[in-house]
Amino acid sequence: MPLSEQDIYKFLQNPINERFNSELIDLLIKRVNDLCFKECQVDRIACTLNPMCTRRFLLKLRIKNGLGIEDLPKFCYSVHKGVVERYFKGKTVVYRPSDSYLYLIDFLDIYFHENYRRLNKFLTFKNWDEVDKIINEKIKQGEPIEYFRTQNHVLIKYGDYLHVIFLNEGYAICNANREKIESLELIEGMLKLYAHLSFSEVEIEMNSEDSAVDVQISVPFDVASQVSEDYTISTEEEDEEVEIENHNHYFWRKFPKDLFELSDLCENIHIDKNVYNDLLIKLSINTRTHNYNDKNIKVPLRFRDLKKIIDFLDYIYNKYYVIHLDLV
Template identity: 55%
Template sequence: MPLEYKHILKFLENSNNERNNSEILSLLINRIRDLCFKECQVDRIKCTLTPMCTRRYLLKLRIKNGLKMEDLPKFCYSVNKGVIERYFRGKTVIYKPFDGYLYLIDFLDIFFHGDYRKLNKYISFKNWSETYKIFNERIKNGEKFRYYKTENYILIKYEERLHIIFLNKGYVLCNANRESIQDSELIKGIFKLNATINFPEVSVKEISSKLVDLRIKVPYDIISKISIEFPKMKNEDIDNNHPDNYFWNTFPDDLIKLSDYCKMINLNIDNYGDLLLSLIIDNKKYTHTYKRIQDSLKYRDLNEIIKIVSFIYNKFYVIWI
């Protein structure tokens, strides 16, 4: 049987192999260096169209670990930046640059070109009043983005695409999609950002260092009009804008879908007869087989929660306030 990656991983896990581990990792580092600098980017057509690492993950590896521009394959990085910029401007791209990483100044150059040097200075020195002034002026002038700042991140949503500035790292995650979410601060921030856009009265609270509680209310005026018996209708007659149809036909499926992304779901009727839906979310998602299997929660998973909450809020809450 030939040597497989699992054999190497098992070998590296053994602390008694420390000297040999160092040799193996040196071989790996040298191979990565040759792959990036001597094989891939020297062939510019190949580097542009079919890079030798899938979706330029070796570029991501360098940026996320704090390496500077001089330590990157520069042509590969320029292609990465160019694809992100073309996608932002609605031009044809060779691939959709989901989960792409850029240094902060390059992100600002693409998305806030006229002010990017000032913004880079303000953000680097934590001058938030001047940062917000530029953001708000651009929004006032018709640019279609919203932003929300937490302690360690600035979240920027351009239309349907989320970009995350890591304030203590100096880099930006562009078009967040399949990357795993590391902490509840990000989860809360993403919900807060979307609340300002789609569901401002929905409560978003960080109830611990690991858990976020998202609460939405369906008023008694809606709940009291739902039939106590399953409505008889043909599939073509189902209209989710009607409370009867949604809460009998679709809401149970939405709860099952939400259970894949929530640690806990609570449904209660309060003293006013309103239905309260509470979603407790951590940075895990859950697959329901014969047992509940945990996996990392991803940015696209939060989008599924946001879609459902936004629908309930705009169809069955906002019209009554």
């Protein structure tokens, strides 16, 4: 029976084998380098259409660990950048470049080509006045850009896609989707970015004591009181494909399902009433979900998970809170 992945994992995790781990890792590094710099790039057509590592994840490994451009297989990286650029321009690509890592200068070259060198300098030195001028000029030209700054990141929503600049690390992630969110700062930043766009009066607070970001949204009493206590789901509503536009249908049929799904993504969900009898929904979110992998370890919160939470907040706010304000 040949050596398996699990055999390698067990060997590395066994403290008795610690003296041999470096030798094993050296063998692995040599194999990765041979794959990247020799075997894969020999045939440029194959490297372009069918790279030897799935979606060029070995580029991500190098970029995220602080290696410079001189330590990357140059042709592979140029193809990778080209795929991101073609996808941004709406051209045909071999694969959708979700969660694609680029050096900051190359990210800016694609999305802010006219001023990318100046913008790179201003971002590096955190000259926010000049950064704002360049991005706002792009917005005035009709580009669908929204952005939000945190201490260590710039989150950019360009059309339907989210990109995140890591200022200290000097790289960016394009089309963030399945990648894990590594800090509360990023969670808070993404929530505030979308809050500015869609649900400006939702409360968002950093809860350092509980290592979470707390989000609170309310359903006014005037709306919540319209939900019948003895509501019966009709035959029409039993059809999942039928869109029913009333409070009873949502709060009796869909609301419990939404909360159940969110309970897997949030640390806590708390439902209460205030002195005005408004329904209060408080979500506490951290970097871990309540889903578990096969080793019984909590699965990290991903960008697409947080987007599900944001979609819920967007729906509640614009369906039930804003309408209430219009009626007042």
